Amino acid sequence: MVTLSLSPADYLILAIYFAFVLGIGVVLRRKLSGSADFFESGRSLPAWVCALGFIGANLGAQEVMGMAASGAKYGAMTAHFYWLPAVSAMVFVGVFMMPFYYGSRARSVPEYLKLRFDERTRTFNAATFAVMTIFSSGISMYALGRLLNLILGWNFHLCLAACGAVVLVYILLGGLTSAIYNEVIQFFLIVAGFLPLVWLGLIAVGGWDGLVARLKVVSVARGYEEGAWMHTWANTGNPAENPMGIEWVGLTMGLGFVLAFGYWCTDFLVVQRAMAAENMAAARRTPILAAIPKMLFPGLVILPGMIAIALHTAHVGGFSLPQNAGEPDYNMTVPALLAHFFPSGLLGLGLTALIASFMSGMAGNVTAFNTVWTYDIYQTHVKPGASDAHYLFVGRLATVAGIAASIGAAYFAARFNNIMDVLQLVFAFVNAPLFATFLLGMFWRRTTSAGAFYGLILGTVGAACHHGLTLPTHAVPGIKGGWLGAVLHAYPSEMAQNFWTAIWAWLACFGATLLVSLATRRTKSDDELRGLVYGLTERPAESGVAWYARPASLGGAVLVAVILLNLYFW
């Protein structure tokens, strides 16, 4: 077990962070004048702040710790979660989709669905999204409490209560702006906290050449070709030849197309950050600017994991990963590295970065939840036509309820050791079909409301059928699949099964939406769809704008850069 002991300097750094987080909330409280400020930041933030919020909302500590763990377990292939799939999706949403989200003046993703289709599609999406965000926030809380309890011996219940209270206070005070500002702070804290870790780790492992040489040993020791831990594509011809157990079709279609595009293009948690931008140009640049640090982040969060497994296998410098059932406990990669490399002071900085990530993860989910609850559920179904002050009050109440429900979800998560697997599966069930709905809805005017609604339902059913009829190797039928009685296919890994579940969900939704749309009558005229569908919407004017400020050319440059990265680590 990894244990850390903090010095007064470490506590001081933590205290400085908490003081500034709460201080920002207090200052923003005085500038908040209505529900638009609370839920949408008054659509007043510059592109660079929204971009850091956009990437920060996705950069929870589970992500940071999970990616380091995956870097140790799977090597450079983990970078697929950051490179082509994510970056292409972020460029796509900036260039093609943001004009509809921002230009339609919708206040949320479900509200766009209402404008484009109808109320039932909006309500279906709002309800599933609200449940998802509460679970995500709860799991983030549980993971934070568990981590602090394990490595510092702090009381689990007290950690939940304290962090929940801090997040509650700063969202109540400053709303979405407060959450985004804290995501910006968290982003820079992760950079400041993890750069020295990478630097010290690389020195210990003998520099880049030393790392490559030691990872060859790791690959061969685990029965793979010697470059398996350093290549991203070279061994994907056969799932048995790479540590992830995935072939290139599942990788490009499942992660690369359906899951990544489904998440970055339709998940309100991230899209909300771009919708807070000060104008259309800033909103479109937001995801593309966010793609730049996204490309570079594997160097901060995956590389430490690769360094850790190299040091562990070679028994260099006295570093070793803690063991769990005879295997390295990959989830403890980051705490083990912090404990080994960081002296007093730096340890406080690293720990503050982790705590900031957990709290930003919670805050991001809670701000998305309170917006969807207030606008898409309460205002629509419970009390339409009330005053702005009333909706602001309801939004604050939803924040309190969201935090309370998240704490409940954290205790619920504590009862299951595989709740994270369930949540990942829910993402495949919800986001993958939703992306098919958006793709058809935004780019094909013939898509009907009935097509969208039944397509979403059948997409979810398609995901359930695939999951129920398949199973990862060595897993028993149940929560990991095979619960429909017959197992038609066994996947080499859970990740491969998740990717293919997403592919089937997307295909089912796409096919059903297409067929039902062709069989039903349109309920909205071209005039009603103007500003909501690609072929009926005027392109935003870009004359007189420098090339690097134009979404298309900026996105093109980002794509070239990520392709070069893929070629280098092929």
Added chain:
Amino acid sequence: MHLDIRLPLGLMFASIGVVLVVTGLSSRMAVTIYSGVGVGIFGLLCLFLAWRARGRGRVS
């Protein structure tokens, strides 16, 4: 909703930088001192940018 995030960001990182430098000097850990200097410079840069934007009447 006008608060230039660079102001609290700069103040926070400058404060953390000072803590790291002092801790590094007292424990004679070069890596802590270097990190403190880097973090502190970043904080000061943010403060400079916030001050310059305020001078131009443009708040981020």
